[in-house]
């Protein structure tokens with residue numbers, strides 16, 4: 001997967017630059033509370049959760065406050081530095097989602113992948129999903145949110161937390177559902193709201 005490093009670096013460089021502003025923006029708004037509460041309800045008892053592409057740790061913070069043990073990974077060292085400072089009872093690592101997750105010590109009862117897999121080039125997603133399936137315990141739950149649309153490429157935007165240049169991969173609901181089902185995930189709930197697709201799926205066996 002090494003040939004995609006340049007594309008990734010531009011995206012991650014943007015996240016490093018805006019990490020402080022991104023944290024201020026999202027720590028003050030719990031935009032994912034409804035989905036997080038649903039996710040918590042579906043988690044097997046005493047599960048450890050992997051926050052995949054955790055950003056500055058605001059969702060990890062919510063989960064920790066609910067008594068859940070969280071490990072967060074993100075390729076942006078700026079984001080991880082903030083997460084470590086703000087959520088001291090979770091573990092955070094600078095890691096590339098595409099490099100495999102075997103370094104994280106065992107399996108998870110839940111994987112929270114909120115708006116992070118959308119930065120992975122389409123060609124790599126099947127392999128990443130296979131790895132997510134492997135590190136999820138039987139009976140575990142995964143949440144994924146992605147942007148709806150066609151194709152992939154760079155987008156420059158002025159967001160409330162700063163200017164960002166990011167590589168996005170867009171999906172339709174059938175394509176992402178098919179990718180998950182091909183890896184044996186069972187879709188529990190799939191929503192398309194505006195430009196966003198969100199999915200809850202189980203590892204049944």
Ligand SMILES: C[S@@+](CC[C@H](N)C(=O)[O-])C[C@H]1O[C@@H](n2cnc3c(N)ncnc32)[C@H](O)[C@@H]1O
Nearest residue numbers: 015053054055074075076096097114115116119
């Ligand atoms: C839109 S932010 C989402 C952050 C957080 N999950 C949230 O919902 O606010 C995307 C995050 O994915 C991270 N990311 C992008 N590509 C990654 C990769 N290949 N490996 C690990 N993290 C990655 C970025 O650094 C960024 O923090």
